[in-house]
Amino acid sequence: MNTPTWISRSVSLLRAAPGESGGGAAASPALRSTRERLKATLRRDQEALSPRILRRTLTELQSIVDLRVSEVEGGRRAKAVAEWYATTTPAERRDVWLLISEQFAPDAAKVKGAREQYEAAVGTPEEGRAEIRLRRALVSPRTRLLQRFASFPDGMRFLVDLRAELLPHLKSKGDESARLLALDDELESLFSTWFDVAFLELRRISWDSPASLIEKLIKYEAVHDIRSWSDVKNRLDSDRRCYGFFHPSLPDEPLIFVEVALQDDVTASITPLLDESAEASDLTRATTAIFYSISNTQTGLRGVSFGDSLIKHVVEELRAEFPKLRTFATLSPIPGFKSWLAKNLAAQIEHLDDKQRAELGKVVDFAPPGPSHVLAAMDDVLALAPKSPLRQFIVRCAAQYLARSLVDGKPADPVARFHLGNGARVERLNWAGDPSAKGLKQSYGLMVNYLYDLKRLDKHRHMLAQGKVPASGEIDSLCLT
Amino acid sequence: MNTPTWISRSVSLLRAAPGESGGGAAASPALRSTRERLKATLRRDQEALSPRILRRTLTELQSIVDLRVSEVEGGRRAKAVAEWYATTTPAERRDVWLLISEQFAPDAAKVKGAREQYEAAVGTPEEGRAEIRLRRALVSPRTRLLQRFASFPDGMRFLVDLRAELLPHLKSKGDESARLLALDDELESLFSTWFDVAFLELRRISWDSPASLIEKLIKYEAVHDIRSWSDVKNRLDSDRRCYGFFHPSLPDEPLIFVEVALQDDVTASITPLLDESAEASDLTRATTAIFYSISNTQTGLRGVSFGDSLIKHVVEELRAEFPKLRTFATLSPIPGFKSWLAKNLAAQIEHLDDKQRAELGKVVDFAPPGPSHVLAAMDDVLALAPKSPLRQFIVRCAAQYLARSLVDGKPADPVARFHLGNGARVERLNWAGDPSAKGLKQSYGLMVNYLYDLKRLDKHRHMLAQGKVPASGEIDSLCLT
């Protein structure tokens, strides 16, 4: 690590406090209090930065938000800190996060005064003014600090990456995770404003897009891994469309992207879509757009949602280009099905009627069939014949999982949660839709189509808000309850 | 005004509440409370919209932020309201503002609960979490409402124009102005985030820019009016530069722009710069960049400051293009001087020493000279000879005004406030710098150069923060105190 230029600058700041490094002379009150707050923030034997560097880092961060310093100069100082930060170790970074989270909180006394005025003013003509004062009191130095980091080129990149690195620490037990929450939440709140859909640009990504951008599709694709350049070229063929949302501050990164296939019916299997040797389908006959992969790319933007808007904007683009399109649907994985079934198998067997249970028993060679027998029989699902009672049972369980299982009022499956939250409905289950190892591992190879019926999106959202999952008649008839 | 489609939609909503329009049957509690809140918001005999339209408007606004409605759908509804709003009268618009300001305030009960938790948590590991909760409680439905308006194309334009129209109402006496404050402040707060300098793009404006853009320079130029296309062409000549800040949501509008002349010394008069017949100066000899006009264009963005960043970014652009540039200065008007002097003339005469006062007396034919005598003599300042004691007195007063007059710790003159706030210093006064009628009316034709000494900007800001206006030795020596 190169000593950043600001270190040497900070040294001269310290010289103004002669008593500090020795133990004898009294430090100036301001510095002492700084030191105490630092002690509170960084309990000894944990911190990675030396006390000396810690203090300097704090001083440096404070100088960024110093009110006497212009925004431009503040941004310049933030940039210097970001460059130094790039050279630090993970443990050192954690110290920096704690500094930002705890040392730049709102001024509690100011908040108290403002809220007292506010509470007195509610319902009076002064309410508006008091509301303003309270909101301003809550704008923490931390907010200003993060804004300065966003102000230089690559500063947004810095903040998004910082949060991506911070997020895993929030899951840890112990109070460190609690102590980082304020920083995480402030970042999420700022990102929500900065990355508001109004500021995103929808761009088509095609084989004529920069290779450096297409390389990012390969890197970020999260649903069906892209194996090679010929794989991605196939996904950008004449019968496909790919769109991403871009933000001016991260100009070369799609924040989220979706892959679409234009077909003449609702696709039941991912296999032909990923087959590089298959011919492109005839665009003049396309009636159906299949969204077969949606990937978020920036972990650091967790909690900022683009997906709903992306799909709706893409639907508009597609309708403008292909006026004959009538049907908009997904071909989606069911990532949580297999693990859910493992936990809920007994209950599902319970739901069967006697005849169904008897038939299932025959297949698994045990009557009545117990969860362990059924599980044992599910080793090679791809070999099951269409009429196999076991296969029918699995499909029924999947319908049950998607259309009946709610957790906290929301669909249990994460992909279902996304599409149903957007107003889609569960349309059709597809046996062996994804026969890959990943598909088998997640959902016994099953895939599902969610249908976006543009006239019923809000109706479906209302149904869901009332605890009822919108689904096709076929799906409902498969459900066990 | 066409009846917007949502009106007919709203009608059916109303039908669901049969008792409402009559007085007899009991309205549903929700509607009754809505009616009461409406009554509180809009004291009868003031509102312009009929109660029926008012209620529908409120319903419509509420449906925009309905949590069961998707962001995309919310944006679509906001757009419909904006289209209707475009057809309303000023008085009707005031009603809409009051609705937004008062009916979409934070939930006071939720705020109270959150602040109690927060106050209990300050200093504990729970502080972060409590801070988050409190901040979220303060995110009002109004915030969400305004965000939806920003989400469609032209929505930002709608909000900026709405605030431009609202601002004059805040100056009125009476409590209406107080009641609109919350809306105004929320808009300013959102604009500050949305129009953060990090999201602005600096673009050069030249004679090769779109005519529709150059037409906007003509429209918005606020310092030295642009009289014609040949006037603006002269200001975009080879020895000039013009830069503006642009935002993706208002793509064709410069938010602020600056006009620069490249010279071989610090210009003392605006006249040659506006002379269309003057030849362009020789760029190879340019050592000095003169910022001779800076204009904000969007009243609705008042309080969001771009000027400091603009100048600093422009300085960087200019240095990259012309490495020989050494001096960056303004040629600025002194808009508040004449009216300040009218009020402070007696005091300035007091500041004179006896000899000065005597000389001044001779010129104005009265000893000792009183304010009225001096004022009377200032009818034709352009005719004053360089050594005229009256002229010298005026210059001294101007120095005094610029370098000694602080109001609330800030320079009294608005232009001084801007440049000194950026870290510039008062450099030189220029007699007859602007001999136009406007120049004479504002400042007896005086203009001033502010110098941007790039190495001392922060030093100057610190001086100013301590109550001392940074000025050249020449200016300081002119000051009367």
Add this chain to the structure above:
Amino acid sequence: MNTPTWISRSVSLLRAAPGESGGGAAASPALRSTRERLKATLRRDQEALSPRILRRTLTELQSIVDLRVSEVEGGRRAKAVAEWYATTTPAERRDVWLLISEQFAPDAAKVKGAREQYEAAVGTPEEGRAEIRLRRALVSPRTRLLQRFASFPDGMRFLVDLRAELLPHLKSKGDESARLLALDDELESLFSTWFDVAFLELRRISWDSPASLIEKLIKYEAVHDIRSWSDVKNRLDSDRRCYGFFHPSLPDEPLIFVEVALQDDVTASITPLLDESAEASDLTRATTAIFYSISNTQTGLRGVSFGDSLIKHVVEELRAEFPKLRTFATLSPIPGFKSWLAKNLAAQIEHLDDKQRAELGKVVDFAPPGPSHVLAAMDDVLALAPKSPLRQFIVRCAAQYLARSLVDGKPADPVARFHLGNGARVERLNWAGDPSAKGLKQSYGLMVNYLYDLKRLDKHRHMLAQGKVPASGEIDSLCLT
């Protein structure tokens, strides 16, 4: 004039030929022949350049096409000559033209050999090879010279301007004009290839186009002068379209442009189209595109025709943007009518039948009416009532002029020649269509619509090729013969 760098270079070339400037020693044969050819080219007492500069210029031009010199280096030398040329006087330039025209002709001996082989080979399998040899023999050093000038940025501009300056000299009597013909023709031939329509780009010009480009419309508009920026803004309003052809080598110049008004019928007068205060017409009702002004901008490109392609490309653009357009017509001046009528008045009176002649006689107060009486009565045509026999006579003469007067098999009127040559037909005459001074002076205020009936363009061209002007029934019925 600065001495160009090549002059000093040439000096050293001359030093290598010591005998040259003196008369005594024998010059090298090559140089002597150069001197003789120069003498032939530039008859003493006419040339403007001194013999010394002339010789150097020739040497310099020769060095550009020296086969041992790379194309890149040749282009660099051409650029140096062009820079020097920019500083010369008109008379000096004429010397340069003669040098290029006469000193860089094809090698007559080589041409003779090649044509003998060719004539022997016609009809044999060797014909192709012989044709090649002959064509190559005709590629003169002049061709290569001009190609080098086209190779540097602004080189094409140089050549186009050179020809624009040269063209007036071709009209002069005496053999100088004959001696410049070869240069002129070679330029036209090269321009025809370089500016082939295949390499032109059709671009829309709108109020969002660069001001510097719109300024060129003002400069080049040749039909209805553009008086001001508000005039041109009106011509780029929402109910107008303007398109130009651009070439990569003259990127900022429209080579030709056309102004179009979108209307709901065929416009009869230019007045409302040029009325800046008139409201834009309703685009949704537009059925008719009126081409009301077409201007070539580059005199130097005379003989290279773009107009036909321009109109046809513009028709395609318009149909794509406005599928409801049904009619494509012009509103055109009749620039040659008044002067033609002055010469042909007696004949036209002859064509009248007795009754017509008698009525005309009454109006002009003379029976039978003679040309001078009629002319005298035509002083204030705008005052003539619709049924005035004089007015009817003028209209009949105009129909006769447009639909019956051929010169060398082509329409007499230059604008008619252009549109009829493109396949349009004469559709309608419009009394007082252009009541401006210019309109009155050219055509007694008459304007004409030419109709582009897309399905009959080639049919009309065939009619014209057979000596019959395509015209509407109305026009034909007006004709006197």
Add this chain to the structure above:
Amino acid sequence: MNTPTWISRSVSLLRAAPGESGGGAAASPALRSTRERLKATLRRDQEALSPRILRRTLTELQSIVDLRVSEVEGGRRAKAVAEWYATTTPAERRDVWLLISEQFAPDAAKVKGAREQYEAAVGTPEEGRAEIRLRRALVSPRTRLLQRFASFPDGMRFLVDLRAELLPHLKSKGDESARLLALDDELESLFSTWFDVAFLELRRISWDSPASLIEKLIKYEAVHDIRSWSDVKNRLDSDRRCYGFFHPSLPDEPLIFVEVALQDDVTASITPLLDESAEASDLTRATTAIFYSISNTQTGLRGVSFGDSLIKHVVEELRAEFPKLRTFATLSPIPGFKSWLAKNLAAQIEHLDDKQRAELGKVVDFAPPGPSHVLAAMDDVLALAPKSPLRQFIVRCAAQYLARSLVDGKPADPVARFHLGNGARVERLNWAGDPSAKGLKQSYGLMVNYLYDLKRLDKHRHMLAQGKVPASGEIDSLCLT
């Protein structure tokens, strides 16, 4: 093959000539002559198109250049023919070429008249006019025909591909190749004008370029095959540059491209440059640009040279971006060396002095060494030690080949011919510079650096014109003669 629309149109043309298909009635003279010319062009039992289709094709081609047809309509007809042509067989295409080559030749009678006038006019003031007439007489219908094909989008692509397919037929014996020469030459001549360097755009190709463009590098790279996307990514790394020439009529195709490595000395081996795992070199230390691959992409543009200009433009780009660059050199293959040496081995052994020959004899175990012994010993050249007499002999032969072997006054090696023709000199031979199978096969693994000394390019060209190959002292000292 779909029957093109023009076929059915042609049918009706034929109907107008009833006697044609039968033998009885007399055909119209025009048609008869057409038939006879056709017979001359296409000797029976060779042609692939039926006589009926042939005649129609001819008619169709003639209608394209019909003078009564507008250029726009002509272009439209040419497009229809091109679409039909796309469906034909190779043999049918050959018939089309013969039609174009022989049926659209210049009018021999007109040429004869024009050349007689010209020969009479040479030396008189009429020479210019006569030259024009002769040149115009030589502008064949074929020229106009090919121009029409160039006029529609993709028309240039059509012509370039047509010539690429035609070229191999020119090498065949027999008079067919002679009969196609005129078409080939006319195409080359038109391409030379259309693809003049003045109309080419130099563009950098980087990893941010469209994937579809980078894919073309992979396809067209002719020197060192690109094996994969990671190979091409390495060649576009931060220490590399790639530039191509583009033409507006083939917008997505680089016509030629060059790959450059930025180094701190002249590279001796291709191996590190193609090593994907090697780190990018430090740009701040780059003093040397190595051109290590230059590929033409369009066979159909043979004879149109871009390479010289490309290198010189690239040198300018590089100097602008990297002012520290001092040396511009190639690292080039020697494709003709091995086969040349096989033919000239005996002579080279002759050139050795006795001592050298004796040492060589020892290595190959035979004294005196004969060609067959030496050849036998050259099986595994990569194993030869630096001081091996055999290795030294091979290097001497390579120097001899590059710096002494001229064919028709030009370097024997095609790559040498290109670079030396541009003004470079032979700088250094690099043993094992390309140890790949291809490198061994072409040149025993030897590579050569050509040096572009910018100040001596024209000097070197002059040397070469005088029969002397410019080479470094080191190379000259290696030569055997």
